Amino acid sequence: xxxxxxxxxxLKASLLSTGGRGPFPYLYTDLIxxxxxxxxxxxxxxxxxxxxxxxxxxxVISLGYLTAGLPGALLASLAIVIPPLLVLIVVRIHDRxxxxxxxxxxxxxxxxxxxxxxxxxxxxLFASNGVNVVTLAIAVIAAVLAFDGRTPTWALLAGAxxxxxxxxx
Amino acid sequence: xxxxxxxxxxxxSAASSSLDAPSDLRPSLFELFTTWLHIxxxxxGGGSATQLLIQQHFVVRRRWMTPxxxxxxxxxxxxxxxINLVAMTVLIGHRFGGAPGVVVSLLGMLGPxxxxxVAMTALYTQVRHLPQVQSALRGVxxxxxxxxxxxxxxxxxxxxxGLRRLGNAALVAGLALLAxxxxxxxxxxPVLVAYLIGAAGLGAVYALRFRSAANHAHQG
Numbered sequence: 001x002x003x004x005x006x007x008x009x010x011l012k013a014s015l016l017s018t019g020g021r022g023p024f025p026y027l028y029t030d031l032i033x034x035x036x037x038x039x040x041x042x043x044x045x046x047x048x049x050x051x052x053x054x055x056x057x058x059x060v061i062s063l064g065y066l067t068a069g070l071p072g073a074l075l076a077s078l079a080i081v082i083p084p085l086l087v088l089i090v091v092r093i094h095d096r097x098x099x100x101x102x103x104x105x106x107x108x109x110x111x112x113x114x115x116x117x118x119x120x121x122x123x124x125l126f127a128s129n130g131v132n133v134v135t136l137a138i139a140v141i142a143a144v145l146a147f148d149g150r151t152p153t154w155a156l157l158a159g160a161x162x163x164x165x166x167x168x169x
Numbered sequence: 170x171x172x173x174x175x176x177x178x179x180x181x182s183a184a185s186s187s188l189d190a191p192s193d194l195r196p197s198l199f200e201l202f203t204t205w206l207h208i209x210x211x212x213x214g215g216g217s218a219t220q221l222l223i224q225q226h227f228v229v230r231r232r233w234m235t236p237x238x239x240x241x242x243x244x245x246x247x248x249x250x251x252i253n254l255v256a257m258t259v260l261i262g263h264r265f266g267g268a269p270g271v272v273v274s275l276l277g278m279l280g281p282x283x284x285x286x287v288a289m290t291a292l293y294t295q296v297r298h299l300p301q302v303q304s305a306l307r308g309v310x311x312x313x314x315x316x317x318x319x320x321x322x323x324x325x326x327x328x329x330x331g332l333r334r335l336g337n338a339a340l341v342a343g344l345a346l347l348a349x350x351x352x353x354x355x356x357x358x359p360v361l362v363a364y365l366i367g368a369a370g371l372g373a374v375y376a377l378r379f380r381s382a383a384n385h386a387h388q389g
Contacts, residue, residue: 012361014250014251014252015250015251016250016361016364017250017251017364018249018250018251018253019252019253019324020252021317021320021321021324025354025360025363026360026361029354029359029360030360040306040310043306043309043310043313044290044293044297044306045290046313046317047306047309047313048286048289048290048293049286050313050316051213051289052213052282052285052286052289053209053210053211053212053213053281053282053285054209054212054213054278054279054281054282054283054285054286055212055219055252055254055255055282057251057252057254057255058279058282058283058286059286061283061286061287061290062286062287062289062290065287065290065291065294066290066294070287073283073286073287073290077279077283080251080252080255081255081275081279082251083249083250083251084249084250084251084252084253084255084256084258084259085259085271086249086250086251086256087245087246087248087249087256087257087259087260088259088260088263088271090245090248090249091245091260094245094248097248100376101375101376101378101379101380102372102373102375102376103248103372104331104375105371105372105373105374105375105376106368106369106371106372106375107247107248107368108327108328108331108332108343108371108375109328109343109346109367109368109369109370109371109372109374110364110367110368111324111325111327111328112325112328112343112346112347112350112367112371113346113347113350113363113364113366113367113368114321114324114364114367115321115324115325115347115350116346116347116348116349116350116351116353116354116363116367117350117351117353117354117360117363117364118317118321119318119321119351120351120354120355121354122314122317122318125310125313125314126310126311126314129307129310129311130307134308135307135308135310135311136311138308138311138312138315139311139312139314139315139318140315141312141315142311142312142313142314142315142316142319143315143316143318143319144315145315146315146316146318146319146320147319147322153213153316154213156312156316157309157312157313159312160308160309160311160312161305161306161308161309162305162308163308164304164305164306164307164308164309165301165304165305165308167308168304168307168308169300169304
């Protein structure tokens, strides 16, 4: 394992994105291309991120553990703590930043790109898991329940796990 | 006049120097740590639920921050890279305790959460070889995809609303950028390229639309 590259890939993913899911397309393409992760690692890590306490963005740390053990988890932790520290610089230039209309555009454009790239990566994850009636039904039901917002995420995932045990042997 | 200038400067620096809260209502480093510890251990999933939890602790319960200061900090955090909630932790920690405040806040907010995340992952690797666990994962994966689609739709609503206010041309440009990011990633271009094109492209769209709006009427 090339630890420096490993760390820099995780740092890039967090630094050049925003939010908990922003690093997902980066890590998915970079780690799978290098053979350091397989598709299912991302489902595993995202699940842990959803059911463990703290921001769901901590899924990246779970991914670090799954791909490179405890040192991987530590490097991933560092990589997601460093970029938000830049808020201390942002706070000094916030008033100037805010006065440019382009600033809001850059942030909104980043969100558009995260969604655009994210959809592709999600489709790849879905396909690698197997496309059939049951998996399609689970995805649609999960999306509808999540839109609705009344079902807690852990209950949704638990239901999907039970459906998997029953119908996806 | 002098007073007014001083007031303005004070308002401008309020975000970093916390002049908005009386000094006797400032948390000690220890209180800062235990408050973030509480938030970190009782928040799940992040997002707006955790934002509300932080507000509960710092604004409502302890009155360490005014609602205005909290809203201002949350707005600033949107400009920072990485996880917004972590940036909020850094900003509030710095507001009340400088560099040591940042350290204790991050330790409280993320320490137990990281430990539990790692422990859960380690436990999982002990059972992942079981056929039932593999079946469960096959069920959970499409659920995560569905969840993420819903999540991304929610993310999209902000930019789409902003673009619509800028007019149909801006909205079309935004949708074209969205399609471009999708196509680039599907064709195997680096994610960074898609992100840069999205950010730079929409930055340019906003700048142009605002300039023409300013020329037409009152926009500043």
